[in-house]
Amino acid sequence: MAYVKINKDRCKGCGLCIQNCKLALLVIVEDELNVLGYHPVGFVDGEGECKGCKFCAETCPDCAIEVYK
Amino acid sequence: MTTEAKDKPKKVYGRPESLKDVGFHFCPGCNHGNVHKMVAEAIDEFGVREKTIGVAGVGCGVFLYNYIDIDVLEAPHGRACAEATGVSRVHPDHVVFTYQGDGDLAAIGIAETIHAANRGEHITVLFVNNTVYGMTGGQMAPTTLLGQKTTTSPYGREFMGEGYPIKMAEMLATLEGTAFVARVACNTPKNIMAAKRAIKKAFKMQIDKMGFTFVEILSACPTNWGMDAVTANKRVEEEMIPYFPLGILKERTTADYL
Ligand SMILES: Cc1ncc(C[n+]2csc(CCOP(=O)(O)OP(=O)(O)O)c2C)c(N)n1
Ligand code: SF4
Numbered sequence: 672m673a674y675v676k677i678n679k680d681r682c683k684g685c686g687l688c689i690q691n692c693k694l695a696l697l698v699i700v701e702d703e704l705n706v707l708g709y710h711p712v713g714f715v716d717g718e719g720e721c722k723g724c725k726f727c728a729e730t731c732p733d734c735a736i737e738v739y740k
Numbered sequence: 741m742t743t744e745a746k747d748k749p750k751k752v753y754g755r756p757e758s759l760k761d762v763g764f765h766f767c768p769g770c771n772h773g774n775v776h777k778m779v780a781e782a783i784d785e786f787g788v789r790e791k792t793i794g795v796a797g798v799g800c801g802v803f804l805y806n807y808i809d810i811d812v813l814e815a816p817h818g819r820a821c822a823e824a825t826g827v828s829r830v831h832p833d834h835v836v837f838t839y840q841g842d843g844d845l846a847a848i849g850i851a852e853t854i855h856a857a858n859r860g861e862h863i864t865v866l867f868v869n870n871t872v873y874g875m876t877g878g879q880m881a882p883t884t885l886l887g888q889k890t891t892t893s894p895y896g897r898e899f900m901g902e903g904y905p906i907k908m909a910e911m912l913a914t915l916e917g918t919a920f921v922a923r924v925a926c927n928t929p930k931n932i933m934a935a936k937r938a939i940k941k942a943f944k945m946q947i948d949k950m951g952f953t954f955v956e957i958l959s960a961c962p963t964n965w966g967m968d969a970v971t972a973n974k975r976v977e978e979e980m981i982p983y984f985p986l987g988i989l990k991e992r993t994t995a996d997y998l
Contacts, residue, residue: 672749673749674749680763681763683767683768683769684768685768685769685962685968685969685970686769686968686969686970687769687969687970687973690970690973691928691929707763709768723749723752725752725753725929726929728753728754729753729929729932729933730774730926730928730929730932731773732764732766732769732770732771732772732773732774732777733763733764733766733773734755734759734764734773734777736753737751737753737754737755738751738752738753738754739749739750739751739752740749740750740752
């Protein structure tokens with residue numbers, strides 16, 4: 672089973688990971704604010720669908736995503 | 741118990757070792773972050789952290805020393821290639837690269853860049869082309885696309901007054917001194933993979949003393965383009981790549997042009 676870990680305080684909510692996750696497992700968490708003042712991205716994978724393709728992490732300009740597989 | 745340990749997911753992607761654990765100052769969605777990551781990955785891959793020297797130009801990439809765990813020199817605006825020439829001649833056993841924006845490399849620093857390339861200096865030039873002067877507020881750069889509105893071309897760039905966007909990679913590829921010239925982008929995972937390969941290739945060719953290596957990286961500057969990151973990446977695909985085609989423009993197989 673694969674999953675990603677998001678360093679929420681590094682996330683700037685740019686949304687590039689969301690756009691690149693073909694399984695739509697990443698969402699902006701509107702009711703959360705991080706130290707930088709952005710709404711960070713959260714990983715929602717109830718069904719364990721994540722394949723660990725790394726697309727989200729590769730595109731994250733802030734290196735805020737780690738992928739485990 | 742052993743099977744459990746075996747099945748435990750392993751980290752397959754994370755921060756490269758050479759990238760310091762500090763947050764970038766870049767705007768949300770700025771591709772400078774992606775390029776920094778790629779440079780750190782290339783340094784890690786070749787295990788050359790202790791003998792790599794970066795030269796940062798002036799622009800949003802100026803804080804290179806804050807982020808990559810190597811020695812970095814600051815060059816006056818546009819002079820990174822001249823400075824890197826000195827560094828690489830004094831330290832021929834080191835890996836020397838410059839990190840420059842389009843305002844830096846293609847405007848004020850175009851002479852230094854062309855001559856360093858023509859002399860075939862053993863340096864790698866990473867050219868982050870985002871079609872504007874990012875740091876100073878989005879003025880027109882030599883690479884600004886026709887029709888593109890910037891703070892100094894409020895009606896859109898026109899070739900009659902401002903000329904055409906300069907294709908640096910094509911121009912440098914014509915020089916005998918250049919060993920490797922490529923143009924890449926970081927708007928999609930696929931393009932990021934190709935960009936990583938090109939940067940690694942450039943470093944490898946420098947390590948092999950093949951001559952001047954140049955990688956132009958098409959990047960988004962969402963802030964000065966007045967767009968969100970996703971739309972800015974789309975603009976790279978739809979407007980930049982058609983004018984600045986991607987690919988390897990030149991790859992020499994011998995150390996000199998003969
Ligand atoms: C000699 C000199 N002239 C002008 C400046 C002001 N200046 C600082 S950054 C910059 C433009 C940088 O743009 P670019 O190279 O495209 O990098 P970006 O910020 O887009 O990454 C300018 C003109 C300066 N620092 N030094
Ligand atoms: S101004 Fe542009 S180039 Fe500079 S950090 Fe912001 S998005 Fe990046």
